[in-house]
Amino acid sequence: MSGAFRETVTALLARPDVGPVLVQVATTLVSLVMILGLYALARSLRLGGDQRIADADHAKRLAEETWPGFAATEVTLDRARIGALVRNVEGRVLLIRRHGARFVGRELTTHDGIRLDRHTLTLETGDRQAGTLTIDLGADAQIWAASLRRLIDPARGAVA
Structure with missing residues (x-):
């Protein structure tokens, strides 16, 4: 100066x-x-933003990324596209949900903590980090709620 x-x-x-x-x-x-x-x-760096699941193929890719070898056969998307339920040929079901600016997946092993209310399913995974998620599946909610009652718990080796 x-x-x-x-x-x-x-x-x-x-x-x-x-x-x-x-x-x-x-x-x-x-x-x-x-x-x-x-x-x-x-x-x-493209951080943040409003991350959504684009379509069923995107949900299948997310399931594969979350659980390598998970070959999804059936998908239902939340109407807001922040979550999805994905099933494979073995009958295992993954809950794909948004966690911050990315997506995570949790396997649903039991129907405990799953509640149906018209077109929405409230899912409690039992995992503290995953928490509780309410997803709006529309008419598919009742079909998926019924099918989740038949989940096979791999730890118990039987229908949960």
């Missing part, structure tokens, strides 16, 4: 009526620039 500029800044900061205001304005501007920089970084 040049000597004249330094003296001007020092003189302004020394004035009781201007100094605190300049510091506050400078702090606000720096904060605003930092927030805009973080926003630009998040956009460039």
